[in-house]
Amino acid sequence: MMKIDVLTLFPEMFTGVFGQSILQKAAEKSAVQYNVVNFRDYADNKHNSVDDYPYGGGAGMVLKPQPIFDAVATLKENTDSKNTKVILLCPQGERYDQRKAEELAREDHLIFICGHYEGYDERIREHVVTDEISIGDYVLTGGELGAMVVIDSVVRLLPEVLGNQESHMKDSFSTGLLEHPHYTRPADFRGMKVPDILLSGNHKLIEEWRNKEALRRTLLRRPDLLDNMELTAEQEKWLQEVKKEYK
Incomplete structure (x- = not known):
């Protein structure tokens, strides 16, 4: 304790x-x-x-x-x-x-x-x-x-404090990136819809979307965090895809 x-x-x-x-x-x-x-x-x-x-x-x-x-x-x-x-x-x-x-x-x-x-x-x-x-x-x-x-x-980082032990592992800054966006019910709120990928049930694609969105949010809001971060080859690929969207 x-x-x-x-x-x-x-x-x-x-x-x-x-x-x-x-x-x-x-x-x-x-x-x-x-x-x-x-x-x-x-x-x-x-x-x-x-x-x-x-x-x-x-x-x-x-x-x-x-x-x-x-x-x-x-x-x-x-x-x-x-x-x-x-x-x-x-x-x-x-x-x-x-x-x-x-x-x-x-x-x-x-x-x-x-x-x-x-x-x-x-x-x-x-x-x-x-x-x-x-x-x-x-x-x-x-x-x-x-x-x-x-x-x-x-x-909040101590063992057994949070209900889900993985909750803090993907918090903003814990991974070096800002956290990806979150959505909950309803899927359509006053014409504002949840991204289709999150409703697909395909966990692999959902995880890829979250990783890519974390990179996007970091690039747009805190690009300084990317300066000294070692990205995997896959993350680098996603980052380049995101950058192309804003050219």
Whole structure:
């Protein structure tokens, strides 16, 4: 079972997220255990302050190292895992993607640090954190929303969490391509019809159509994903066919 600890000044933000949908089901199936900690509880001063003015001056407040250092040490002591990933949600971190989600899903213990204010004392980065993650090139008021995004994308990959174990294998980005279009009943909705191939019952042709449409969608919406992707001979053939359609 994976254990996920979250260090935050606003633990109530996670109540609804962890108590709904797939994240809740994952906990009920004992695939994951969540623990949300207010790191203000680890402050060693009478006012429980966790931030201070930056040395050298400047705007904003900076998170002090002591509460984070002590909180992470305690959480590590309370787990059997020997390889804990300590993740800092930060605009300066590596850009988050599906490959990173798959990497984290193989871990036993994740600790997420959600900060506020102007930033973190640099010693937190240098001596506590193993991974810095950014969910995009923009700035949020805190790391909580970023942590929720990462946790959701990781937990859904854990064994037995999704009803169909193959569900995530063809998700956008899991294969390197964007996912193909989906259709359901009715076959004719107000004159808008489902492609005939999907109604044919020919699974081989359906699979070929899906692969080709995944290539088409990627070419039109995220052609950059194709730049470093190694395509099979068949995929290359389909891609060239798609390109001819747009000449």
